[in-house]
Amino acid sequence: MKKIVNDPELVVEEMLQGFVAAHPNDVKQLPNTTVIARKDAPVSNKVGLVSDGGSGHEPAHAGYVGEGMLDAAVAGEVFTSPTPDQVFEAIKAVDSGQGVFLVIKNYTGDVMNFEMAKEMAEAEGIRVQQVVVNDDVAVEDSSFTTGRRGIAGTVFVHKIAGAKAAQGGSLEEVKAVADKVVANVRSIGMALTPCTVPAAGKPSFVLEDKEMELGIGIHGEPGIERKAITTADQLATELTQKVLDDMNLSSGDEVAVMINGLGATPEMELYIVNRKVSEILSDKGFKVYETFVGNYMTSLEMAGCSVTLLKVDQELKDLLEVQSKALAFRR
Amino acid sequence: MKKIVNDPELVVEEMLQGFVAAHPNDVKQLPNTTVIARKDAPVSNKVGLVSDGGSGHEPAHAGYVGEGMLDAAVAGEVFTSPTPDQVFEAIKAVDSGQGVFLVIKNYTGDVMNFEMAKEMAEAEGIRVQQVVVNDDVAVEDSSFTTGRRGIAGTVFVHKIAGAKAAQGGSLEEVKAVADKVVANVRSIGMALTPCTVPAAGKPSFVLEDKEMELGIGIHGEPGIERKAITTADQLATELTQKVLDDMNLSSGDEVAVMINGLGATPEMELYIVNRKVSEILSDKGFKVYETFVGNYMTSLEMAGCSVTLLKVDQELKDLLEVQSKALAFRR
Amino acid sequence: MELQIKQVISWMEKTNEKIQSNKEYLTSLDQAIGDGDHGLNMARGFQEVVNKLSSSNYTYVSDVLKDVSMTLLSKVGGASGPLYGTAFLKMSTALKGIETVDYPQFKKAVVEAVNGVKERGKANKGEKTMIDVWEPIVDFLQKQDNLEAKELESTAEKAMEATQDLKATKGRAAYLKERSIGHLDPGSVSSYYIFAALSEVLEEGA
């Protein structure tokens, strides 16, 4: 394991300290928590937005804290969802009386911890609503299983629900638009290399020289299929096709595209993937409204990428345009 | 070599195509060149700003094209400075009659190619000025050698010279402020792993499990010293000290800080480094004006980081604040 | 059987010892079909549990269990945190106000615990989760009139081993579908440690 760390058990705490030291005018860390909140939280007369997740996905989630996006992000241990008490602290810190909206990625742990936090908050009279993001088409969506996972598409939920809240949307309106994003966003990922949780000290799985893992999650968990590496174009085609298969697009529909790096992928490769993705989309008669390329939802130093498509209508496009001062999503 | 590419010889061309496909409203590729320019170039009544460099440093340099920063970026082959004819095309494309300012990193090839391009431009009556960035304190600055290299500090030059030009500064004024940044910016980098030029197919050097390379450049060239990996705090201390040794800071002075990832470094680790860097600076009585953490000047998939300090006065602070619409430096 | 405060604390200490010495093993099990943090999560959580218990004074067993629950809830995270937190919270509630826990009371507490886990996790037996250890333990307890420590351990062990052949349909391993077969469920292994530790405490106490 080659990492720039001190004590592997302290990476999250030290990262948060470094984050606040870097951006003291934008964010604060709630005392004795792993919660990063807007410096000016709670923002009066605004629904509070909270997202969470294990650490190791940087810039998610603290990077999305800021005007126009999240009010707070709760950091768990690396790849481990944060505990209910931490989430509860975040909820309390961002509630201005308009209620708090939680963006949860669909993992058993995240959902359970958030549910418990919600119970705590409701016991104190705070209104809480949530959305469970499940954009990963690598995983089957069935009521008998855990359902699809939440991956990079979550960033679009942050952006759009955050914009709605910034515009003064009510808790119900924020939930409605978040639900709409979740209904219209699909992703799939792949990895060339695994990643190493600092405290574990060894990679989560092993890939041979010519192998890649398709349908990878964002926690170093194995994907759904291991196969031989292909060209960027073949890969882009396969990923895009798998995403499109799970969407209901008609010619003329507009999409926002996210080509997300998992941590160690040179931006060069992401753009090479985008070259083909955008070609495929235009060949099929879909219109690319906007494209986001970069590290938005990572898995430590995993090499690989994910492709996300979000079907947009006028409402979603308008909300995408709204100003955001989040550090990792400035516009 | 595990990479998401098609033909390794075509990575630059395909990357540029993917870049323009992603951001068609912001940038254009000059026909038959590797130049990415602002969509609206040349901007009338403004000094044109051009930067260049080999590819593999993404988001540098095309990511810094946009209102408030560069007017054009010239991409060379991976880690190879672009040729004079390409630079010349960029110069012509951004000149609005106010002259063109070139930001060059101090490498023999870059300097020579730019000089030839400048000669070509001047032969056509275009006024050209330039600055040669040499922020890397790993390399001795002596008139008998090539001198210090240009690394991540270059991004501050883009930002500040770009802001000056956006404000209507003359070619001489832009040059003056760029020179001021160069005089006040220092950096040093280190690597945990090498990187692989796609067309070369194998890593540029080999590091053992517990080794790191100090004073690394950004082209996969070996650094100045190979040593055992230390903790993040020790590393941050050593890098910061080396940078400070080459600056003339007095207590109370203000600095902008950049903790730059070389490509495969999790943001988590960069923030852990920043935690210590900011502590050291405040212990020494220096004031951190603003901190930038992320992948600003990379070396493909190299793991490692660099630390850059820029001593700022009111002028530089004001210019740092100016709006930028560059894709990789929005503010 | 009889459980008093001292024994419950000893139970947690022995659980912690097992978890600390198998931290890497649990993590490697979770790397195979999960995200590789189960050993880290459990080690962090149970270390905090014993720290907490050793620095507190208790009147009732239920208070000890409440602290166990709260500590796990606030230190573990992931899926196992709320689940184990719920299990111990349900036991605490079931044993409220009792000074010395007897076998029927204990039996009832474990039944409540399993029901709590099933409800929280929306899972049932056979889905390759910790429930596949807890539910066989309940069945075993229901059949006995007095608790045989050795048999408790072997029942838990057998149940834990049986998770190897299951296909996961809940938790992170479910994403692997068929590929989850042939691996032990990490949460079932940590649950086994909990019952193995209890068995040791009971044997010592006997």
Next chain:
Amino acid sequence: MELQIKQVISWMEKTNEKIQSNKEYLTSLDQAIGDGDHGLNMARGFQEVVNKLSSSNYTYVSDVLKDVSMTLLSKVGGASGPLYGTAFLKMSTALKGIETVDYPQFKKAVVEAVNGVKERGKANKGEKTMIDVWEPIVDFLQKQDNLEAKELESTAEKAMEATQDLKATKGRAAYLKERSIGHLDPGSVSSYYIFAALSEVLEEGA
């Protein structure tokens, strides 16, 4: 000696062959003390040179050399692009209007080339650059009244090999200081190929 268009083209073709078949070798030399692109740069450049030459018609040797120069300038990049571009440009200028180049003319052209390289690169002999091959070649040419092809090759080879012991003070290898000693300079090796190819052409022509 005599150089005509046909021979200059053949010179470039042979240079290209050597460079293509040593592309990886050149790159590995550059990986050791540079940035690992010299083989790629030279292979890209000289392939374009032979493509260009084979699709054009020429009246003068200087026109061939001008195209060589322009192609290298616009296809190679890095340090070697402008340097080789300059070298061939200077030769072209020196031989302007001449149909068959004789030895004194050739000698003058190479002298001009080296001066151009030194000026462009602000470097001198002994700094571990391609100049450490070109300058010994000039010295050798100055001493001869007619060009001995074999000796040209061996002079270039010896000069190239001698770069191993030098400490770089110019170019990218200079950053390594003492650590640059013990490695061949990549640009000197590619320069050696250029003179070795010339030697072969001259031998064939003789």
